[in-house]
Amino acid sequence: MDRLIVFRHVRAIDPSSALDAVIDVVIEKDRIVRLGPDAGAEAAKAEWAQVITAPGAWLLPGLVDLHAHLREPGQEYKEDIRSGLAAAAAGGFTDICAMPNTLPVNDSRMVTEAMLARAHEVGGTRLHPIGAITVGQRGESLTEMGDLREAGAVAVSDDGRCVTNSAVMRRALEYASVFDLPVIQHAEDHALTEGAQMHEGSVSTRLGLRGWPRVAEDIIVSRDLLLAEYTGARYHVAHASTEGTVRLLREAKSRGLRVTAEVTPHHLLLTHEAVGLYDTACKVNPPLREQRDIEALRQGLADGTIDAVATDHAPHATIDKGCEWSEAKPGMIGLELCLPLLLGLVAEGALPLARLVTSLTQAPAGIARLPDKRIREGARADLVLIDPEERWTIDASCLRSKSHNTPFLGRTVKGRVKMTMVAGNVVFESTPRSS
Known part of the structure; x- marks a missing residue:
């Protein structure tokens, strides 16, 4: 079955496409195929769809x-x-x-x-x-x-x-x-x-x-x-x-x-x-x-x-x-x-x-002459989902780098990456998908 991922009601932000709106974003295989208000409503009904409902979250390139x-x-x-x-x-x-x-x-x-x-x-x-x-x-x-x-x-x-x-x-x-x-x-x-x-x-x-x-x-x-x-x-x-x-x-x-x-x-x-x-x-x-x-x-x-x-x-x-x-x-x-x-x-x-x-x-x-990073139909699904409201304290135990040399340890920050997607594949996820 082809991979189908649907983001529902996220704030998509892409200045290069003059996009800043609460929309749905539908991904098939490695591409964004549809986006817009309720654009994912039908796709979300598919039994093989992976649906991420994240009101208030930001979706960036x-x-x-x-x-x-x-x-x-x-x-x-x-x-x-x-x-x-x-x-x-x-x-x-x-x-x-x-x-x-x-x-x-x-x-x-x-x-x-x-x-x-x-x-x-x-x-x-x-x-x-x-x-x-x-x-x-x-x-x-x-x-x-x-x-x-x-x-x-x-x-x-x-x-x-x-x-x-x-x-x-x-x-x-x-x-x-x-x-x-x-x-x-x-x-x-x-x-x-x-x-x-x-x-x-x-x-x-x-x-x-x-x-x-x-x-x-x-x-x-x-x-x-x-x-x-x-x-x-x-x-x-x-x-x-x-x-x-x-x-x-x-x-x-x-x-x-x-x-x-x-x-x-x-x-x-x-x-x-x-x-x-x-x-x-x-x-x-x-x-x-x-x-x-x-x-x-x-x-x-x-x-x-x-x-x-x-x-x-x-x-x-x-x-x-x-x-x-x-x-x-x-x-x-x-x-x-x-x-x-x-x-x-x-x-x-x-x-x-x-x-x-x-x-x-x-x-x-x-x-670097890399492919464009955009949120638009036909674009490669390289995306990052962010919770802009989550507060967390930087601690060595939560870092994936082997080294922890930073003066920011112990600082409380606001905003956290929840998911990173490379060509439609989820390569990082901090919490389980909603469905």
Whole structure:
């Protein structure tokens, strides 16, 4: 019997289709076949139909994460593809893009194909590898980007290391453009951040830690925008963190450059004050900055200067974080917490709901050249069902990631993913179906 799933009386929200209404959505096999008020009334009568009646729930297109670290191959004790995809599904993500700083680095067809084969074996949320820009992420010789593209890579990046050599970056932009691959830059002038431990400001001074200045990011973004204009290539700023980056991006976009950017939930929510007395859960790269940066980033996201939200999901084991600050690894998990945390910004009026949905669906899908994320007839049934009213406390015991390195443990949030569907298949469900 063909699969038949019927959502009754849900609030379907899809800004790309100008949809925000309480309707029924009917899914057959892997496609949305009907939607509208009472569109599922007849289908729900079929004895083989799976009916989800969820008044008050929101149905969104499946979420897309442009920036995650799954640690496989090489550091599976922190995370692996199975646990990472499970965490993604629990967070409402139907597609995630995995950064290449694995062991070995994903700088070849062999590693890309191995990651995809493992993801296919696991099933669930789709994995899209990102290949390295340079061999070994050493910033010297370019990878075979054509091979990476053929193997399934959707972008190239040396994330974790900046391509600081201007000639190498120029060649990377030119070469990647041949294959319509975006070049994702980790913008950091390493000469300005050598030995730096956190944002350069009053907190770093108080704690006696070497500071990481905003200008280390702004200089690279500024240079890269000039190179992107010169080459006409697609350029993407990873985890934007400064008001200067927002200003530079806004100006570049006003001139029609092919540039995009992402911001993480933690850079929208936390300042360097969260570090407190050396809380290693708040050690991230780039570092948490100041309130003026948060305000600029929020405004940039709201007005489209920053295109997408990306989690920068960076799992670390206790041994990597339960140590003195200087030895702790940077990064925090985000796949399962992204949506509920940012719904808090919507509730505060700091970010329109439609803009949040776009930044997690259509915008990142477009950057990675993935199929559209839409709720309309004929569209692939990649969907996430959310209870916007459920309050819950973030606790390590409820997380599917292997690692629990986040400063948000213990925080009560409002809004919870109830179901995630990939091509009509339910890959996560927090409660049994109603019938």
